[in-house]
Amino acid sequence: MIDAHDGTIVAVASVNATLAEQQLGIYNATKAAVRQLARTVALDHSRSGVRVNVLSPGPMLAGLFKRHLESATDSDKFLATRSARQPGGRILEAREVAQAAMFLLSSGSTAVLGADLVADGGLTASFVFRTGEEGASI
Template sequence: MSRLQGKRTLITGGTSGIGLETAKQFLAEGARVIVTGVNPDSIAKAQAEFGPEVLVLRADSASVATQKDLAQAVKNHYGQLDVAFLNAGISVWLPLEDWTEEMFDRSFDVNVKGPYFLIQSLLPVFAPSASVVLNTSVSAHVGADRSSVYAATKAAVLSMSKTLSTELLGRGVRINAVSPGPIDTPLYDKLGIPEAYREQLNKDIAATIPLGRFGTPEEVAKAVLYLASDESRWSIGTEIVVDGGRLLNR
């Protein structure tokens, strides 16, 4: 298959979960791929899995300087960029009273500031008719308990997908968003949720989804692939929700 044949692509947060699966599907569709990550073990594992044809870079989404360096690395490697899937992010769910300013800033730095300044840094690198896909979340629409900061970051990214679509349309850059519901990824390991609580948490979350199960990274990657490809060339500033019907239960 060749839906992305020869497309020069960048996937942030591409060493695990949704980003990793998206990279695999992009490669299967003929794309050239650069992925980023922050965890040394995940980076090494992804590089071993992909082999030398994929450039795997360490890049902290919270650092504006790193976004500039990443854009320069993309330019040096490709010359121009056809597709960017800005997927890197963190998900921290805590009650209001447990948040500190440092934690709040970290969430916004990684989830909002990083993607914003990466797009800015990539402006000279984007090829004509470039496609940018932002990974948001149904949390931008759902007032879930303990999600106040995470949901706010994703709502900001969703808004960004629309406002920057208008601003960058004249440059030929097309921006859209994918909004996953609960997805079966290594998220719990990152959150440090106790093993004993995971089973009950899984049941509680699944009960909010009409299809009765978590989604898979592959199911989200299919939507990203569509938005990245020329098949969606008339889609600008739109959002594809991939949530098993979660938003029906708002």
């Protein structure tokens, strides 16, 4: 990428890079580290034609959230409780977060450099989070 003076990197962090979730200290810290490393790489290589940005998704029906859902004693209650915390009243689909990544990878985002695009359905605008009250084990 540097030799070609062209390239785009999207590092995936999480809303947990900014807002800590209890009992997930290592996860929270590593996502914050991903965000800061990507910002540093963006600055170090911006004049090389390489763009680096961060995508910080919120809860979506994939990955860690899906594991929490599957471990819940009452998965319907878990999903309903977590959905109620979202301003839109639902958990994001993975494709919605993928579309945000596609924007960062596209030519329509050439002015975006070292940014953290938060794709969380508005969660961080009104963050309330208590892991475990829905019956999920971690």
